Amino acid sequence: MTVLSVNVNKIAVLRNSRGDDLPSVDEAARVCLEAGCGGITVHPRPDLRHIRPDDVRSLARLLQGRQAEFNIEGNPFAPARGAYPGLLALCAEARPAQATLVPDGDGQITSDHGFDLRRDGERLAPLVRELKAMGCRVGLFMDADSPDIERVADIGADRIEIYTGPYAHAFAAGDHAQALDACAKAAERARAVGLGVNAGHDLNQANLGPFLRQVRAVAEVSIGHALIGEAIYAGLAATVAAYLAVIRSVND
Structure with missing residues (x-):
């Protein structure tokens, strides 16, 4: 069965907007785990816009001894900066079950394309080996129509993560057959070479x-933005009711 890994970055965005410790990233992850998700995903960036290195360390402790997996995403080429020690250094500390490598930069609001392995394959290969030596399963973020799917196996990674943004946008527009077919073909190509x-x-x-x-x-599917957004609506009424109950108890 497909594993759901919940990306908790958006919890950190909300917390950071206030500059305090609430809402708690750890508590959000704990709720997701108790609800039955099979993993927690984070995507720390050098600009610390959401998940911070201390969150990674704390979540690693939270997940220790659990069957659910820890997945750390990030750009392996981004150098250490300030409190950010670099992706491989964080993985060396946290020892996640999976490291998903993504070619994103500070200028991107979110990840919006996969790797070009004809350009980056030689640079990635030794980093993949280093991560696997730490015990991490390694995935590479890839476009569904990439000509490089088979090369992922050549450089030693274990999985691809299909970038599903184009499919999601096409689905919202009501014309997703072509984008969905591209994803299906990418998966077939990956499985054909053992990925x-x-x-x-x-x-x-x-x-x-x-x-x-x-x-x-x-x-595995990694879902964060939509899941957290949907949770605002699904949980809002119950939270309001709980506050009203507190008020009534004070005034009774």
């Missing part, structure tokens, strides 16, 4: 089912 298949970006409750029905044998 596992993950998927992530802009997946939500509406588009996930059609995706998984056509893109077979997906090992």
Whole structure:
């Protein structure tokens, strides 16, 4: 069965906007785990815009001894900066089950493309070896229509993560057949060379089912932005009711 790994970056965005410790990233992860998710994902960046290195360390402690996996995403080429020690250094500390390498930069609001392995493959190969020596399974973020899917196996990674943003946008526009077919073909190509298949970006409750029905044998989906946004609505009424109950108890 496909594992759901919940990306808790957006909890950190909300916390950082106030400059305090609330909402708690650890507590959000704990709730997700107790609800049955199979993993927690974070994507720390050098600019510390959301998940910070201390969050990574704290979540590693939280996940220790649990069956759920820790997945750390990030750009392996981004140098250490200030409190950010670099992706490989964080992985060496946290020892996640999986490291997902993503070619993002500070100027991107979010990840919006996969690796070009004809350009970056030689630089990635030794970093992949280093991560695997730490005990990490390694995935590479790849576009569904990339000509380089098979090269992921050549440089030693274990999985691809299909960038599903184009599929999600096409689904929202009501014309997703071509984008979905591209994802299915990418998964087939990956499995043909012995790679596992993950998927992530802009997946939500509406588009996930059609995706998984056509893109077979997906090992893991990483979902954050939509899931946290949906949780605001699903949990809001209960939270308001709880506050009203507190007020009534004071005034009774």
